[in-house]
Amino acid sequence: METFVGQIELTIxxxxxxxxxxxxxxxxxxxxxxxxxxxxxxxxxxxxxxxDKSVAIAENLGARVVHVKNKGYGNALRxxxxxxxxxxxxxxxxxxxxDFEAIAPFxxxxxxxxxxxxxxxxxxxxxxxxxxxxxxxxxxxxLSFIGRLFFTSKIGDFHCGLRGFNRQAIIDxxxxxxxxxxxxxxxxxxxLNNLKITEVPTVLHPDERNTPPHLNTWSDxxxxxxxxxxxxxxxxxxxxGIFLILFGLAMSALxxxxxxxxxxxxxxxxxxxxxxxxxxxxxxxVSFYVFAQYYGIINNLLPDSKRFRRLLKIFSLERxxxxxxxxxxxxxxxxxxxxxxxKGTGFGELEPSSVFRIVIPAVFLLIVGVQTILNSFFLGIxxxxxTKTNSPT
Numbered sequence: 001m002e003t004f005v006g007q008i009e010l011t012i013x014x015x016x017x018x019x020x021x022x023x024x025x026x027x028x029x030x031x032x033x034x035x036x037x038x039x040x041x042x043x044x045x046x047x048x049x050x051x052d053k054s055v056a057i058a059e060n061l062g063a064r065v066v067h068v069k070n071k072g073y074g075n076a077l078r079x080x081x082x083x084x085x086x087x088x089x090x091x092x093x094x095x096x097x098x099d100f101e102a103i104a105p106f107x108x109x110x111x112x113x114x115x116x117x118x119x120x121x122x123x124x125x126x127x128x129x130x131x132x133x134x135x136x137x138x139x140x141x142x143l144s145f146i147g148r149l150f151f152t153s154k155i156g157d158f159h160c161g162l163r164g165f166n167r168q169a170i171i172d173x174x175x176x177x178x179x180x181x182x183x184x185x186x187x188x189x190x191x192l193n194n195l196k197i198t199e200v201p202t203v204l205h206p207d208e209r210n211t212p213p214h215l216n217t218w219s220d221x222x223x224x225x226x227x228x229x230x231x232x233x234x235x236x237x238x239x240x241g242i243f244l245i246l247f248g249l250a251m252s253a254l255x256x257x258x259x260x261x262x263x264x265x266x267x268x269x270x271x272x273x274x275x276x277x278x279x280x281x282x283x284x285x286v287s288f289y290v291f292a293q294y295y296g297i298i299n300n301l302l303p304d305s306k307r308f309r310r311l312l313k314i315f316s317l318e319r320x321x322x323x324x325x326x327x328x329x330x331x332x333x334x335x336x337x338x339x340x341x342x343k344g345t346g347f348g349e350l351e352p353s354s355v356f357r358i359v360i361p362a363v364f365l366l367i368v369g370v371q372t373i374l375n376s377f378f379l380g381i382x383x384x385x386x387t388k389t390n391s392p393t
Contacts (some may be wrong), residue, residue: 008109010034010041010085011167014094015076020052022096022208027061030100037104045094048072074182078175084167092162093252096208097130105200106164115169115195117355118187119160119202130204134217143224147184150232153191155199159183159224162202168196174300180220181227188231192303231302233292241285249278256357276364283368287375294382309320320376327369334362 012030016023027043034041044065047055048071059284068079077091088110093096098119109117126136145156160182173189174183179367229236252275254260259268266310294312296302338358342350 007087008040008042008085009087010039011084011089012041012043012100012103013046013077013080013084013089013091014044014147015046015048015073015080016054016094017048017076018050018052018054018056018211019094019209020050020054021210023054023094024057024061025096025208026092026094026100027058027063030071030103031061033101033103036101037107038042039107042085044080044084046076046083047330048076053185061211070178072178073180074175074178074185077182081167081170087167088164089167089170090162090164095213097205098162099203099205102203103164106162107153109198109200110166113196115166116186116190117164117345118155118157118197118199119162120157120199121156121160121202121204122157122197122199125201126204127206129206132217139217139221141222143184143228146225146228147187150228150235151188151191153187153197155187155191155197158187159200160202160204165190177227179223181223184224184227185231190227192231194303231296233289233296233302237285237292241282241287241289244278244282244285246282248275248277248282251275252279258362259353269353269360271361272357276360280364280367285369287371290375291378291382294379298382312383315376315379317376317380317383320379321373323371324369327365327372329369331362331365331369334358334365338362357374358367 012034014023014026014030019026023045027045030043034043043058043061045054045058045063045065045066046068048056048068055065055067056264064083066079066083068076070079080091081089088107090100090103090106092100106117106119112359121131131140140157140159143154147153147158148155163186165186170186170190173193173195175185175189177185187197252272255267255269255275259266261267290312293302293305293308297304297308338355341355341358
């Protein structure tokens, strides 16, 4: 175990916006938690523009206050993390929903070497009236499940407000969100950057403020979900795209030769047109996955991936142009075949069902081929930007 002689080991960080009713009690509990565990620590209040007596209360109790002009939960916490003097930080809301006297399990895990120690309210207990039923039984479980699914995380409660972390490790992953989604961002980026993460049971107590909560159920819930989607191009683009491609390809293969009848329902060239569109949409989804993943990597938003880098080397600009050109030529060939059939009728009327089985694939190949060429050039441009970004200055 490390010793911290003359050095602050821990900062207890609380964001604050007009919390005069509860802030004093939270600070007093934090001070007792520090004393009970014999920790060299500080209490830091990240004030986000309070107009009540919150700042005066904090200063009178010996807490340090950092003033944060930019509004938002994430802004307040990021400023607090930057200003903190401790090697470790335990952050929690200043509404008495968390007991700052019960910090021992967090400190113990941090001293063991964990980079992020999450509280888990579903394991520790949610007291009556502490969380709205919509949040307890739908919002938090669903968003936490999505987070575990998208990012292969083992954390059971993505949004617990009480958590401890190694200050430098969290600074290094460059958190950037400004609102309530900051809670999800910390877990997601810590997971993507292979930080050492664990969780401890945490009791959630009822909010003791006499003002409405800062959390907005629908808008903040959407911000969390939006963040999870944006930071997982695989689930946002790749998996839906692969499904559309496979579905469109398989069903088109059935209809390309003849119509299909299923329980007196006839599927013909009209269905083939929609299936071709499904395939093309899937191709677009997968293309956006490649662009988003590559952009995220070269801008340090997503961790690098050797497998993805190998994929990019296989589909180089030149190979992409060659494949796109071949597909375009195939489209022209099918178009020429359709014109040849038309010529055989003296350029008169054609039987729609048969000719559309040629024309639809022809148009589809032309579009996909041109799109492949454009995608290849765009990836080449991103590659130039990556080289410029990574070049020495």
